[in-house]
Amino acid sequence: MNGASLSLLALDGLPEIEPGMALAPVIAAALKRHDWAPSADDIVFVCQKIVSKSENRFLDLANVEVSEEARKLAVRCEKDPRLVEIILRESTEVIRCAPRVLIVRHRLGLVMANAGVDQSNIPNSDSHVLLLPADPDASAAALREALFQNLGASPAVVITDTFGRPWRLGVCGTAIGSSGIATLLDRRGAADRFGRKLLVTQVAVADGLAAAATLLMGEAAEGRPVVIARGLQRAWGGKAARAADVIRPLIEDLFR
């Protein structure tokens, strides 16, 4: 018997990504070193951090003018006022503020800690921070196109980040950009094994895969920012969609 299967491989040996460096040739070379012949059914997971580095989303803290609002909020959340200023500029709404916690709605719609403004795994983190890609779905689409140029095959691309959760400890990987994969699988009308219509109508496919892929990436010095996955995608067969489509509409948000 075969069952349904899924294989994930984190690529070793990627160089530090510098601003302006193209990701596709680097990923293509790593796939070759791992003897992985990519196909259109594969999915390439890329950590947000190297996309942001490649797109030069660095910001120098020294150039940040701190507003009165950021100064007050920084006291409440016990964070660097310059960092809080950048977080506010990246956000449309503060969702929760507590000592060492600042959860906002990023202007992309993502509800997340610190608007994704990051100081880990970047050079000069005392003076610099790294922002999310300006448009992660567009970044994913561009990378997918560039991978096709480099590989002659067109795997789907998912850009991942790790998110905290309100009622559970620990961070979990999430899809923030996507191209070529059904981010949500719609099961509306499907019947269960006893013929009853399913009430659960949507499955967060890209997030579920991203959660496993980011575990292989690691968070510390061992960081392997690219993971390739094979299996299941063709079987699911949903319509490709943006990661942005997974964001719950504001009108349905019961937790503002």
Added chain:
Amino acid sequence: MNGASLSLLALDGLPEIEPGMALAPVIAAALKRHDWAPSADDIVFVCQKIVSKSENRFLDLANVEVSEEARKLAVRCEKDPRLVEIILRESTEVIRCAPRVLIVRHRLGLVMANAGVDQSNIPNSDSHVLLLPADPDASAAALREALFQNLGASPAVVITDTFGRPWRLGVCGTAIGSSGIATLLDRRGAADRFGRKLLVTQVAVADGLAAAATLLMGEAAEGRPVVIARGLQRAWGGKAARAADVIRPLIEDLFR
């Protein structure tokens, strides 16, 4: 180059699980059919539903006496008052109530829709519902012990369920019971690639794996309620812990 890898396989051909049926022999037989020789480094993911069925957690709606509180709440959330009564009995707190939405804190601590009270993929769902296992961590430990008796090897066991998320569409797999795996990986003090101490201190390992495993299980008639995974576990090497330890302490909950 090898990279870090992870393989998941959903087992085909499991029978419908009846109350009182032992899961370990069924899983052992399925592993054998798939030519998978289990090891102590493997992880067996088991859908909550078959654990509950095996433990006969069925409840007959006809025997439910509806309280005044449940009757009022049922109007607000547009659900069957008998179902709402059961949900309230399973819960310690109503977190959010809206038309067709009832989010509670289950007495296990899990914040979830409908207290996990389920009507899909069960026989006689017009008259019966299925509750969560009474103690999923204990169920996982017992199943791990029984698997050892049946297999001569002791893979870790994770009991999964699918959860909605407040700010994102679609359900995602989550670990609600666990034995023999580090549910949270503590990275406190680990250094990033530039020597900076990590701020993200905990990674939700069991949840991240469960998210991918449940995708292979499926939600509809194709249901494959057992997935086995190999890879990475030994590399992570954290201390085994209960799934209950992943639940954020009440005092840290900013979203009640």
